[in-house]
Amino acid sequence: MTTPSQRLAVGDPAPAFTLTAADGSEVSLSDYAGRKVVVYFYPAAMTPGCTKQACDFRDSLSSLASAGYQVLGVSPDSPTKLAKFTEKEALTFPVLSDEDHSVAAAFGAWGEKKNYGRVYEGLIRSTIVVGEDGKVQLAQYNVRATGHVAKLHRDLGLDTVS
Numbered sequence: 115m116t117t118p119s120q121r122l123a124v125g126d127p128a129p130a131f132t133l134t135a136a137d138g139s140e141v142s143l144s145d146y147a148g149r150k151v152v153v154y155f156y157p158a159a160m161t162p163g164c165t166k167q168a169c170d171f172r173d174s175l176s177s178l179a180s181a182g183y184q185v186l187g188v189s190p191d192s193p194t195k196l197a198k199f200t201e202k203e204a205l206t207f208p209v210l211s212d213e214d215h216s217v218a219a220a221f222g223a224w225g226e227k228k229n230y231g232r233v234y235e236g237l238i239r240s241t242i243v244v245g246e247d248g249k250v251q252l253a254q255y256n257v258r259a260t261g262h263v264a265k266l267h268r269d270l271g272l273d274t275v276s
Contacts, residue, residue, distance in 0.1 A: 120157040121222035122253045128153075133188065133210035136196035141186065141208050147248065150183045152266070154222035154241040156259075159191045159199035159209070163259030167239075170263035172205050176217060181272050183243075188212050188223075190237055205245035222255065 122128070128151075132142040132269075143151065154171065156164040171178075171185050178185060187209040189196070196209045215237070218224040223240035226233060239259065241264075243252035252269060254262075 120241060121255055122250045124250055124253065126250045127255075128242065128248055128250055129217070131217045131220065133185065133212055133217060134193045135208045136200040136205075138193060138197075141210055143244070145204050146184050146244075148246050150181075150246055150251070151244040152178065152183050152185045152241060153188060153221065153244060154185070155188050155212075155218050155221065155237055156239055157189065157237045158197050159189055160202070163239075164189070165178055165199075165203060167259040167262060168199070168209070169203055170260075171207065171224050172203065177267065177272060180244055182246075183239075183270075186210060188217060190215055190218070222253070229274055242243070243270065 128143060130143055132140050135141045156167055158164055168187060175185060180274050185207040187207065190212055192213060193211045196211055200209055212218050215224045218237055221240065223238050225235065225238055227236045227238065239254055239257050240255045241257055242250060245251040
């Protein structure tokens with residue numbers, strides 16, 4: 115196993131990245147310079163928990179957008195799988211492919227996991243909010259798929275009504 119990635123803390127500069135989106139375009143964090151961005155990492159498209167979380171973000175997108183936040187989903191899935199996921203769930207925000215886990219590692223969302231007594235490396239469900247200044251405003255690791263978006267709204271001081 116490799117060394118676990120360093121978790122980000124409030125005030126840290128957000129790591130720069132460019133990833134391929136479900137539609138094949140390249141998306142960079144710098145595309146959103148001067149804006150607030152919610153970057154959430156999820157393990158696998160089209161699984162029950164990840165679908166629930168993505169749909170919660172989709173359904174809350176208007177309230178997040180009205181507060182000035184852009185949402186970017188990141189997973190180790192291929193752009194082809196993400197395209198199917200986006201279409202099936204009618205996702206209206208970019209979902210990005212991080213097949214080599216380099217972005218997840220840079221954000222502290224890749225590391226040791228334990229499941230049913232087995233220890234392995236994998237994606238840690240995480241949400242990082244990047245402020246307009248490019249620095250981490252909020253860093254949450256090991257979040258739950260269900261109820262996380264509502265908690266994020268509370269943590270950001272937003273209305274929980276979509």
